[in-house]
Every structure is written in structure tokens, then in C-alpha cells.
Amino acid sequence: MISQKKLSVCQQLLERRSEERRTAFGSVELYREGAGSPVRAKLIDTSNHGFRVRVGVALVPGEQVRMCYPWGDVVARVVWCTERQEKIEAGLFVP
16 A cells, blocks of 8 residues: 555656656667667657657666657657666656
């Protein structure tokens, strides 16, 4: 059972999100500064200013990555990265 305190914290985090999230599918490549090969990632969801991706390696919050997908590419900043159910997910912000 989830305590009221934990539930309240979760609700506050959800309410901070000002943009609607949309489920997304597909593979992308993330290019990190100074890295030779790209990090392959799976899209989980998108918003007007960001993406949530599943990756095979941890990304560093604050670092910039170039995300390439079949129809273009964008530069994004890693906002958070966490392991969930033995999978690594990261939130990317696109200004």
C-alpha cells in the first residue's frame, strides 16, 4: 500500500508537467559529445518540448545529445535518467 505522503509527492510531480504526453514508438539514435558510436534508444512518449526514451546505458543529466530519427534530428538536454524495472529511461528536453 502506498502511503499518503508518497502519493502526494507523485501527484505533485505529475501536476508540474505542463504539457500533454503522447505515447510514441520507434527507434532513435543519440549522439553524445566525444563518443564515437551512437546510443540506440526506443521512444516511449513525447511532448511539445521533450521525449522519454529507453536506453541501454545511463545518460548524464545536464549533458546535450543529438537525437536522430528517420525524419530529422534535434539537440536535447538530458533532464533525468533512472533505472525502472531493470530498464534505463531518460527524459530529454528540447528548447
